[in-house]
Amino acid sequence: MPNSKKHPGGRPSAYQEEYAELAYNYCLLGATDAQLGEFFKVSARTINTWKKQHPEFAQALLDGKTAADAKVANSLFNRATGFSHPETKVNVYEGEVIKTEITKHYAPDTTACIFWMKNRQPDKWRDKVEVEDTSLKADPEMMERLAIEFEDRMKKARERQRLVLIERGIIEN
Known part of the structure; x- marks a missing residue:
């Protein structure tokens, strides 16, 4: 045991x-x-x-x-936040190995920033947005006028598009 x-x-x-x-x-x-x-x-x-x-x-x-x-x-x-670190770069020139000491730099990463902020300050950085209910009621008459205006604008836009296509020789009249 x-x-x-x-x-x-x-x-x-x-x-x-x-x-x-x-x-x-x-x-x-x-x-x-x-x-x-x-x-x-x-x-x-x-x-x-x-x-x-x-x-x-x-x-x-x-x-x-x-x-x-x-x-x-x-x-x-x-x-x-981004960071730097020393690194040895190795190259071969005319059969000879050359080592060069460099400092490699990394820019801040946006995804890491977002992750950090969402966890550190969730009230300010969360994806979920709180929307207050404004109790706005849609007026049926206004909605009907908007629908008619939308349809009219769409007809005009389609006609402009048709004329452009005719002008460019893409379609025939």
Whole structure:
């Protein structure tokens, strides 16, 4: 048995001390509790039990997830604001390898900016627009006049289009 402690009323826990470090590393890769359960071949409920019974395990998960989230947030911030980094460019000239140190620049990415703002200031940047009900009622007589005017304008536009097509020799009169 991996853990020799006696657990009254149940079977011994499969938890091992090295699981904290393994869980930390897996959380750095973005693992969820359900994925940790699959990794350790236990249920998500067991992962929750281990978090309650082993503070070092719970802390490892928290630290790993926090570090991974911080890295992703930093990458998103860099994409949203633009960034630069050093790079070595390698060229071959007349059979000789030439290495040139350059600074590569990336412009801000609009999609990352929008994503950032929608999450940081949802009231100002959300897609859903709240529209107040102005209780404007359509006057049936006005709607009829608009429909007649629309039809008249469309007839005139079709006639202008027909004359242009005749003038260009596309259709015959």
